[in-house]
Amino acid sequence: MLENSLGLPPVIAAHGLFRSFGTTVALGGVDLNIQLGQSLAIMGPSGSGKSTLLHALAGIELPDAGRITLNLPGYNNVQVETLNDKARTKLRREAFGFVFQSGLLIPELTAIENVAMALMINGVQRAAAMDRAAQALAQLGLAGMEQRRIGQLSGGQQQRVAIARAKVTGAGVVFADEPTGALDSTTGTEVLDILLEATVGAGKSLVMVTHDRSVAERCDRIVTLRDGHIVTDSATAQRQTGSWS
Secondary structure (H helix, E strand, O other): OOOOOOEEEEEEEEEEEEEOOOOOOEEEEEEEOOOOOOEEEOOOOOOOHHHHHHHOOOOOOOEEEEEEEEOOOOOEEEHHHHHHHHHHHHHHHEEEEEEEOOOOOOOEEHHHHHHHHHHHHHOOOOOHHHHHHHHHHHOOOOOOOOOOOOHHHHHHHHHHHHHHOOOOOOOOEEEEEEEOOOOOOHHHHHHHHHHHOOOOHHEEEEEEEEEOOHHHHHOOOOEEOOOOOEEHHHHHHHHHHOOOO
């Protein structure tokens, strides 16, 4: 297993991931290591396996074969693919954060309730959860909007709520699937700035699927998939030139 320059193992190490749907191969033996504090963009044409890879790394769905090793506080050297549904749900709740194109926020709840919910399902008392949620929203420029329901917020504001929800639990890895895909370019840039600051800026890792090359180029590393295989990995080129370790 490759280690970074500090001698630490990858926060996620995937080896030999296979996943098929009928006769369609979504992942054809993918190997991928993700380091602490690294931002990784996954690109590729539709049907290349991008979302399948993200879902496998996040424990949302299991690969047909292969290993996914997690190294995070409380989850040291954990084999994700061996966990049952309940254990993987707990893992996603405690160790991972998620930001999707649609936000997947609960429209009946207010902004602060959406963020606080991520804490309360982990056992934090409501009052403490609401206080921490308010702080997270304020840090992302949403002070004064805590009581607005999701439908009363703009697309960019909704994504800030989703980022606050992912950040407030202290998740070691945040998975983002087209987080700027439904936003105009200016708002998308603002949201991406916030997402990067909330993750790699805080020493966390970001794994992001995107179709947008300009978004991907803001990340430390770009992996391109085609037909379930990694065809390019910018980290390989960086290691060959000595600019990445």
